[in-house]
Amino acid sequence: MVMNFLRKLMYGRYGSDQLSLFLLVVYVLLILLSGLPHMGWLSWLALVVLVWDLFRMFSRRIDRRRAENARFLALAGPVVRWLRLRHNIHRDKEHRYFKCPNCGQYLRVPRGKGKITVTCRNCGASFEERS
Ligand SMILES: [Zn+2]
Known part of the structure; x- marks a missing residue:
């Protein structure tokens, strides 16, 4: 009804x-x-x-x-x-996230590897990050 x-x-x-x-x-x-x-x-x-x-x-x-x-x-x-x-x-506790300083794309690296060189998969820029 x-x-x-x-x-x-x-x-x-x-x-x-x-x-x-x-x-x-x-x-x-x-x-x-x-x-x-x-x-x-x-x-x-x-x-x-x-x-x-x-x-x-x-x-x-x-x-x-x-x-x-x-x-x-x-x-x-x-x-x-x-x-x-x-x-x-x-x-996500196993990765560290940060923004690419060149293009702003979010990047993910494994934690606890010390200083590493990261290459942005969006713009190809390389930079050092502490993971
Ligand atoms: Zn980038």
């Missing part, structure tokens, strides 16, 4: 995507932060975010919502990749 009602309600509407999930997380964070002293105004911002999120989910302009989500993913992609890299670096 309830599922049927929901299905009818959402028929022809956009529904949820990565951006709507992200907005929901932002909403929850704003609500939590609005509990802090002098931060009560954040609950208004949270309301705006929630209304925007619901507007997107119930929107019938599916093409536009898809384009928004694609833009969001293009923006979020580098951030997600960076967070994943930080996570890997933190977990």
Whole structure:
């Protein structure tokens, strides 16, 4: 009964995507932060975010919502990749990570080998590093 009602309600509407999930997380964070002293105004911002999120989910302009989500993913992609890299670096105790001083590429060397000469696999520059 309830599922049927929901299905009818959402028929022809956009529904949820990565951006709507992200907005929901932002909403929850704003609500939590609005509990802090002098931060009560954040609950208004949270309301705006929630209304925007619901507007997107119930929107019938599916093409536009898809384009928004694609833009969001293009923006979020580098951030997600960076967070994943930080996570890997933190977990990997057998390697040392550093940036190539020439091109900025992340390089990985085994730990505990003393001073070694590293050649960047991206630009070919050679330099000494302590591993
Ligand atoms: Zn390089």
